């Protein structure tokens with residue numbers, strides 16, 4: 001994997017100067033390469049990973065499994081692209097197995113999410129069945145364990 | 160109040176110590192440890208171990224073995240599966256074949272393997288040639304085995320490699336063994352195959368045994384680690400000591416191994432069976448898992464060290480602490496000659512004034528004077544902050 005991407009995927013705030021020092025490159029070259037990665041759509045956005053559970057009025061997340069009945073001329077793409085446009089939808093993926101689409105939904109409350117599914121998703125053409133799983137607790141997100149225990153201390157000097 | 164038993168009974172434990180133990184100097188690192196320990200917000204570049212926790216799959220395998228009740232002694236030489244696994248690994252990785260039944264011994268860390276190698280081979284007065292600066296345990300271990308350590312200086316201009324001229328001039332008619340420790344702690348120096356070839360003739364002409372501590376072998380950047388045992392016809396003359404402490408972030412498990420000629424390994428096993436019986440079984444189980452499935456995470460950690468190495472060494476040179484490129488282990492060894500103060504004074508003042516702990520180079524032998532050992536097995540952020548503080552300190556000396 002591209003080393004710049006590897007560093008940014010762990011911490012998007014790493015500056016071109018820091019990346020340059022780590023990789024032994026010139027800062028301008030790093031900045032230029034990042035610009036190219038952005039322009040070509042390989043880097044799509046820099047977002048912040050938030051541990052919502054630490055907030056008082058945290059949002060509710062649900063994973064929604066959908067079965068899709070394919071119709072003539074319309075494939076999964078058209079159904080999925082339609083669903084993807086809703087701002088409540090955090091992610092949508094075509095999956096193998098019992099269901100066809102896996103959708104992550106974010107709402108203010110459980111009721112909110114339930115209404116959204118019932119009113120916006122279930123009635124769509126081609127949706128055969130829905131199965132909503134509310135997320136109760138998160139143990140790891142994007143490779144990060146939010147509640148990870150602090151690193152044990154090493155001795156300060158060892159041979 | 161603490162009871163002063165000594166006074167009560169008029170008994171003096173000091174009188175009961177062996178002359179040998181009394182004659183051994185205390186570790187130069189100890190003093191520094193106490194100093195740093197008094198401060199709570201110092202950044203320590205003084206740590207000779209990975210900052211990573213042992214990968215989870217290794218810890219998990221060990222936990223499962225405990226749940227299954229695997230808590231007994233193992234064979235003196237170590238679990239057969241582990242010896243088989245090491246034999247396969249070394250065969251693939253280094254193209255060296257060792258018979259798991261007779262040529263591999265599992266030890267309690269490389270530390271024990273070093274001790275066994277000396278004790279199994281030295282007679283009183285035998286000299287062991289030890290290139291320095293080097294890891295602090297070799298000299299005392301040779302002395303405890305009844306031998307005499309003989310320092311062989313290495314120099315910055317040779318990138319701290321052992322050169323044939325230096326080796327020749329350290330030889331005597333009591334020279335018995337040569338200790339090699341590359342990639343090196345504290346310098347980060349490596350010996351390439353051709354560097355090793357340069358000293359091979361001297362080793363053979365003087366019939367030296369080679370004891371090769373390769374615990375940092377996997378942490379060789381740009382290219383692959385070379386072992387003296389890989390030179391044509393020299394495998395039998397070499398005892399390789401290695402372990403997982405550094406490469407797999409497993410220092411606390413205390414697991415290592417020795418590879419070599421069956422007679423030598425057999426003699427080491429003899430001592431090991433009386434003094435250690437066997438290496439801890441839980442560590443052996445963990446080591447097995449690390450050898451079988453640990454390659455990817457090991458390479459990831461190495462990659463991370465490599466990134467820090469480049470950043471840190473560039474930074475040291477930028478702030479005027481000239482540093483040759485360390486090609487292995489996780490240490491940088493910058494020169495402080497230009498500052499005009501001793502490495503001990505530099506380290507002590509840097510700690511007091513800027514709260515950065517490094518280890519003065521003279522702790523690792525007289526050739527280490529005017530150098531500092533800085534470990535980059537520390538997070539990138541801490542390294543950047545340490546460089547910043549070191550720059551302020553160095554500028555203040557001008």
Ligand SMILES: Cc1ncc(COP(=O)(O)O)c(C=O)c1O
Pocket residue numbers: 159207267268269270271294340343344372374402403404410413414415
């Ligand atoms: C060169 C060298 N050899 C051996 C050791 C000890 O290794 P182990 O943890 O396997 O006993 C160390 C630890 O610092 C070392 O630096």
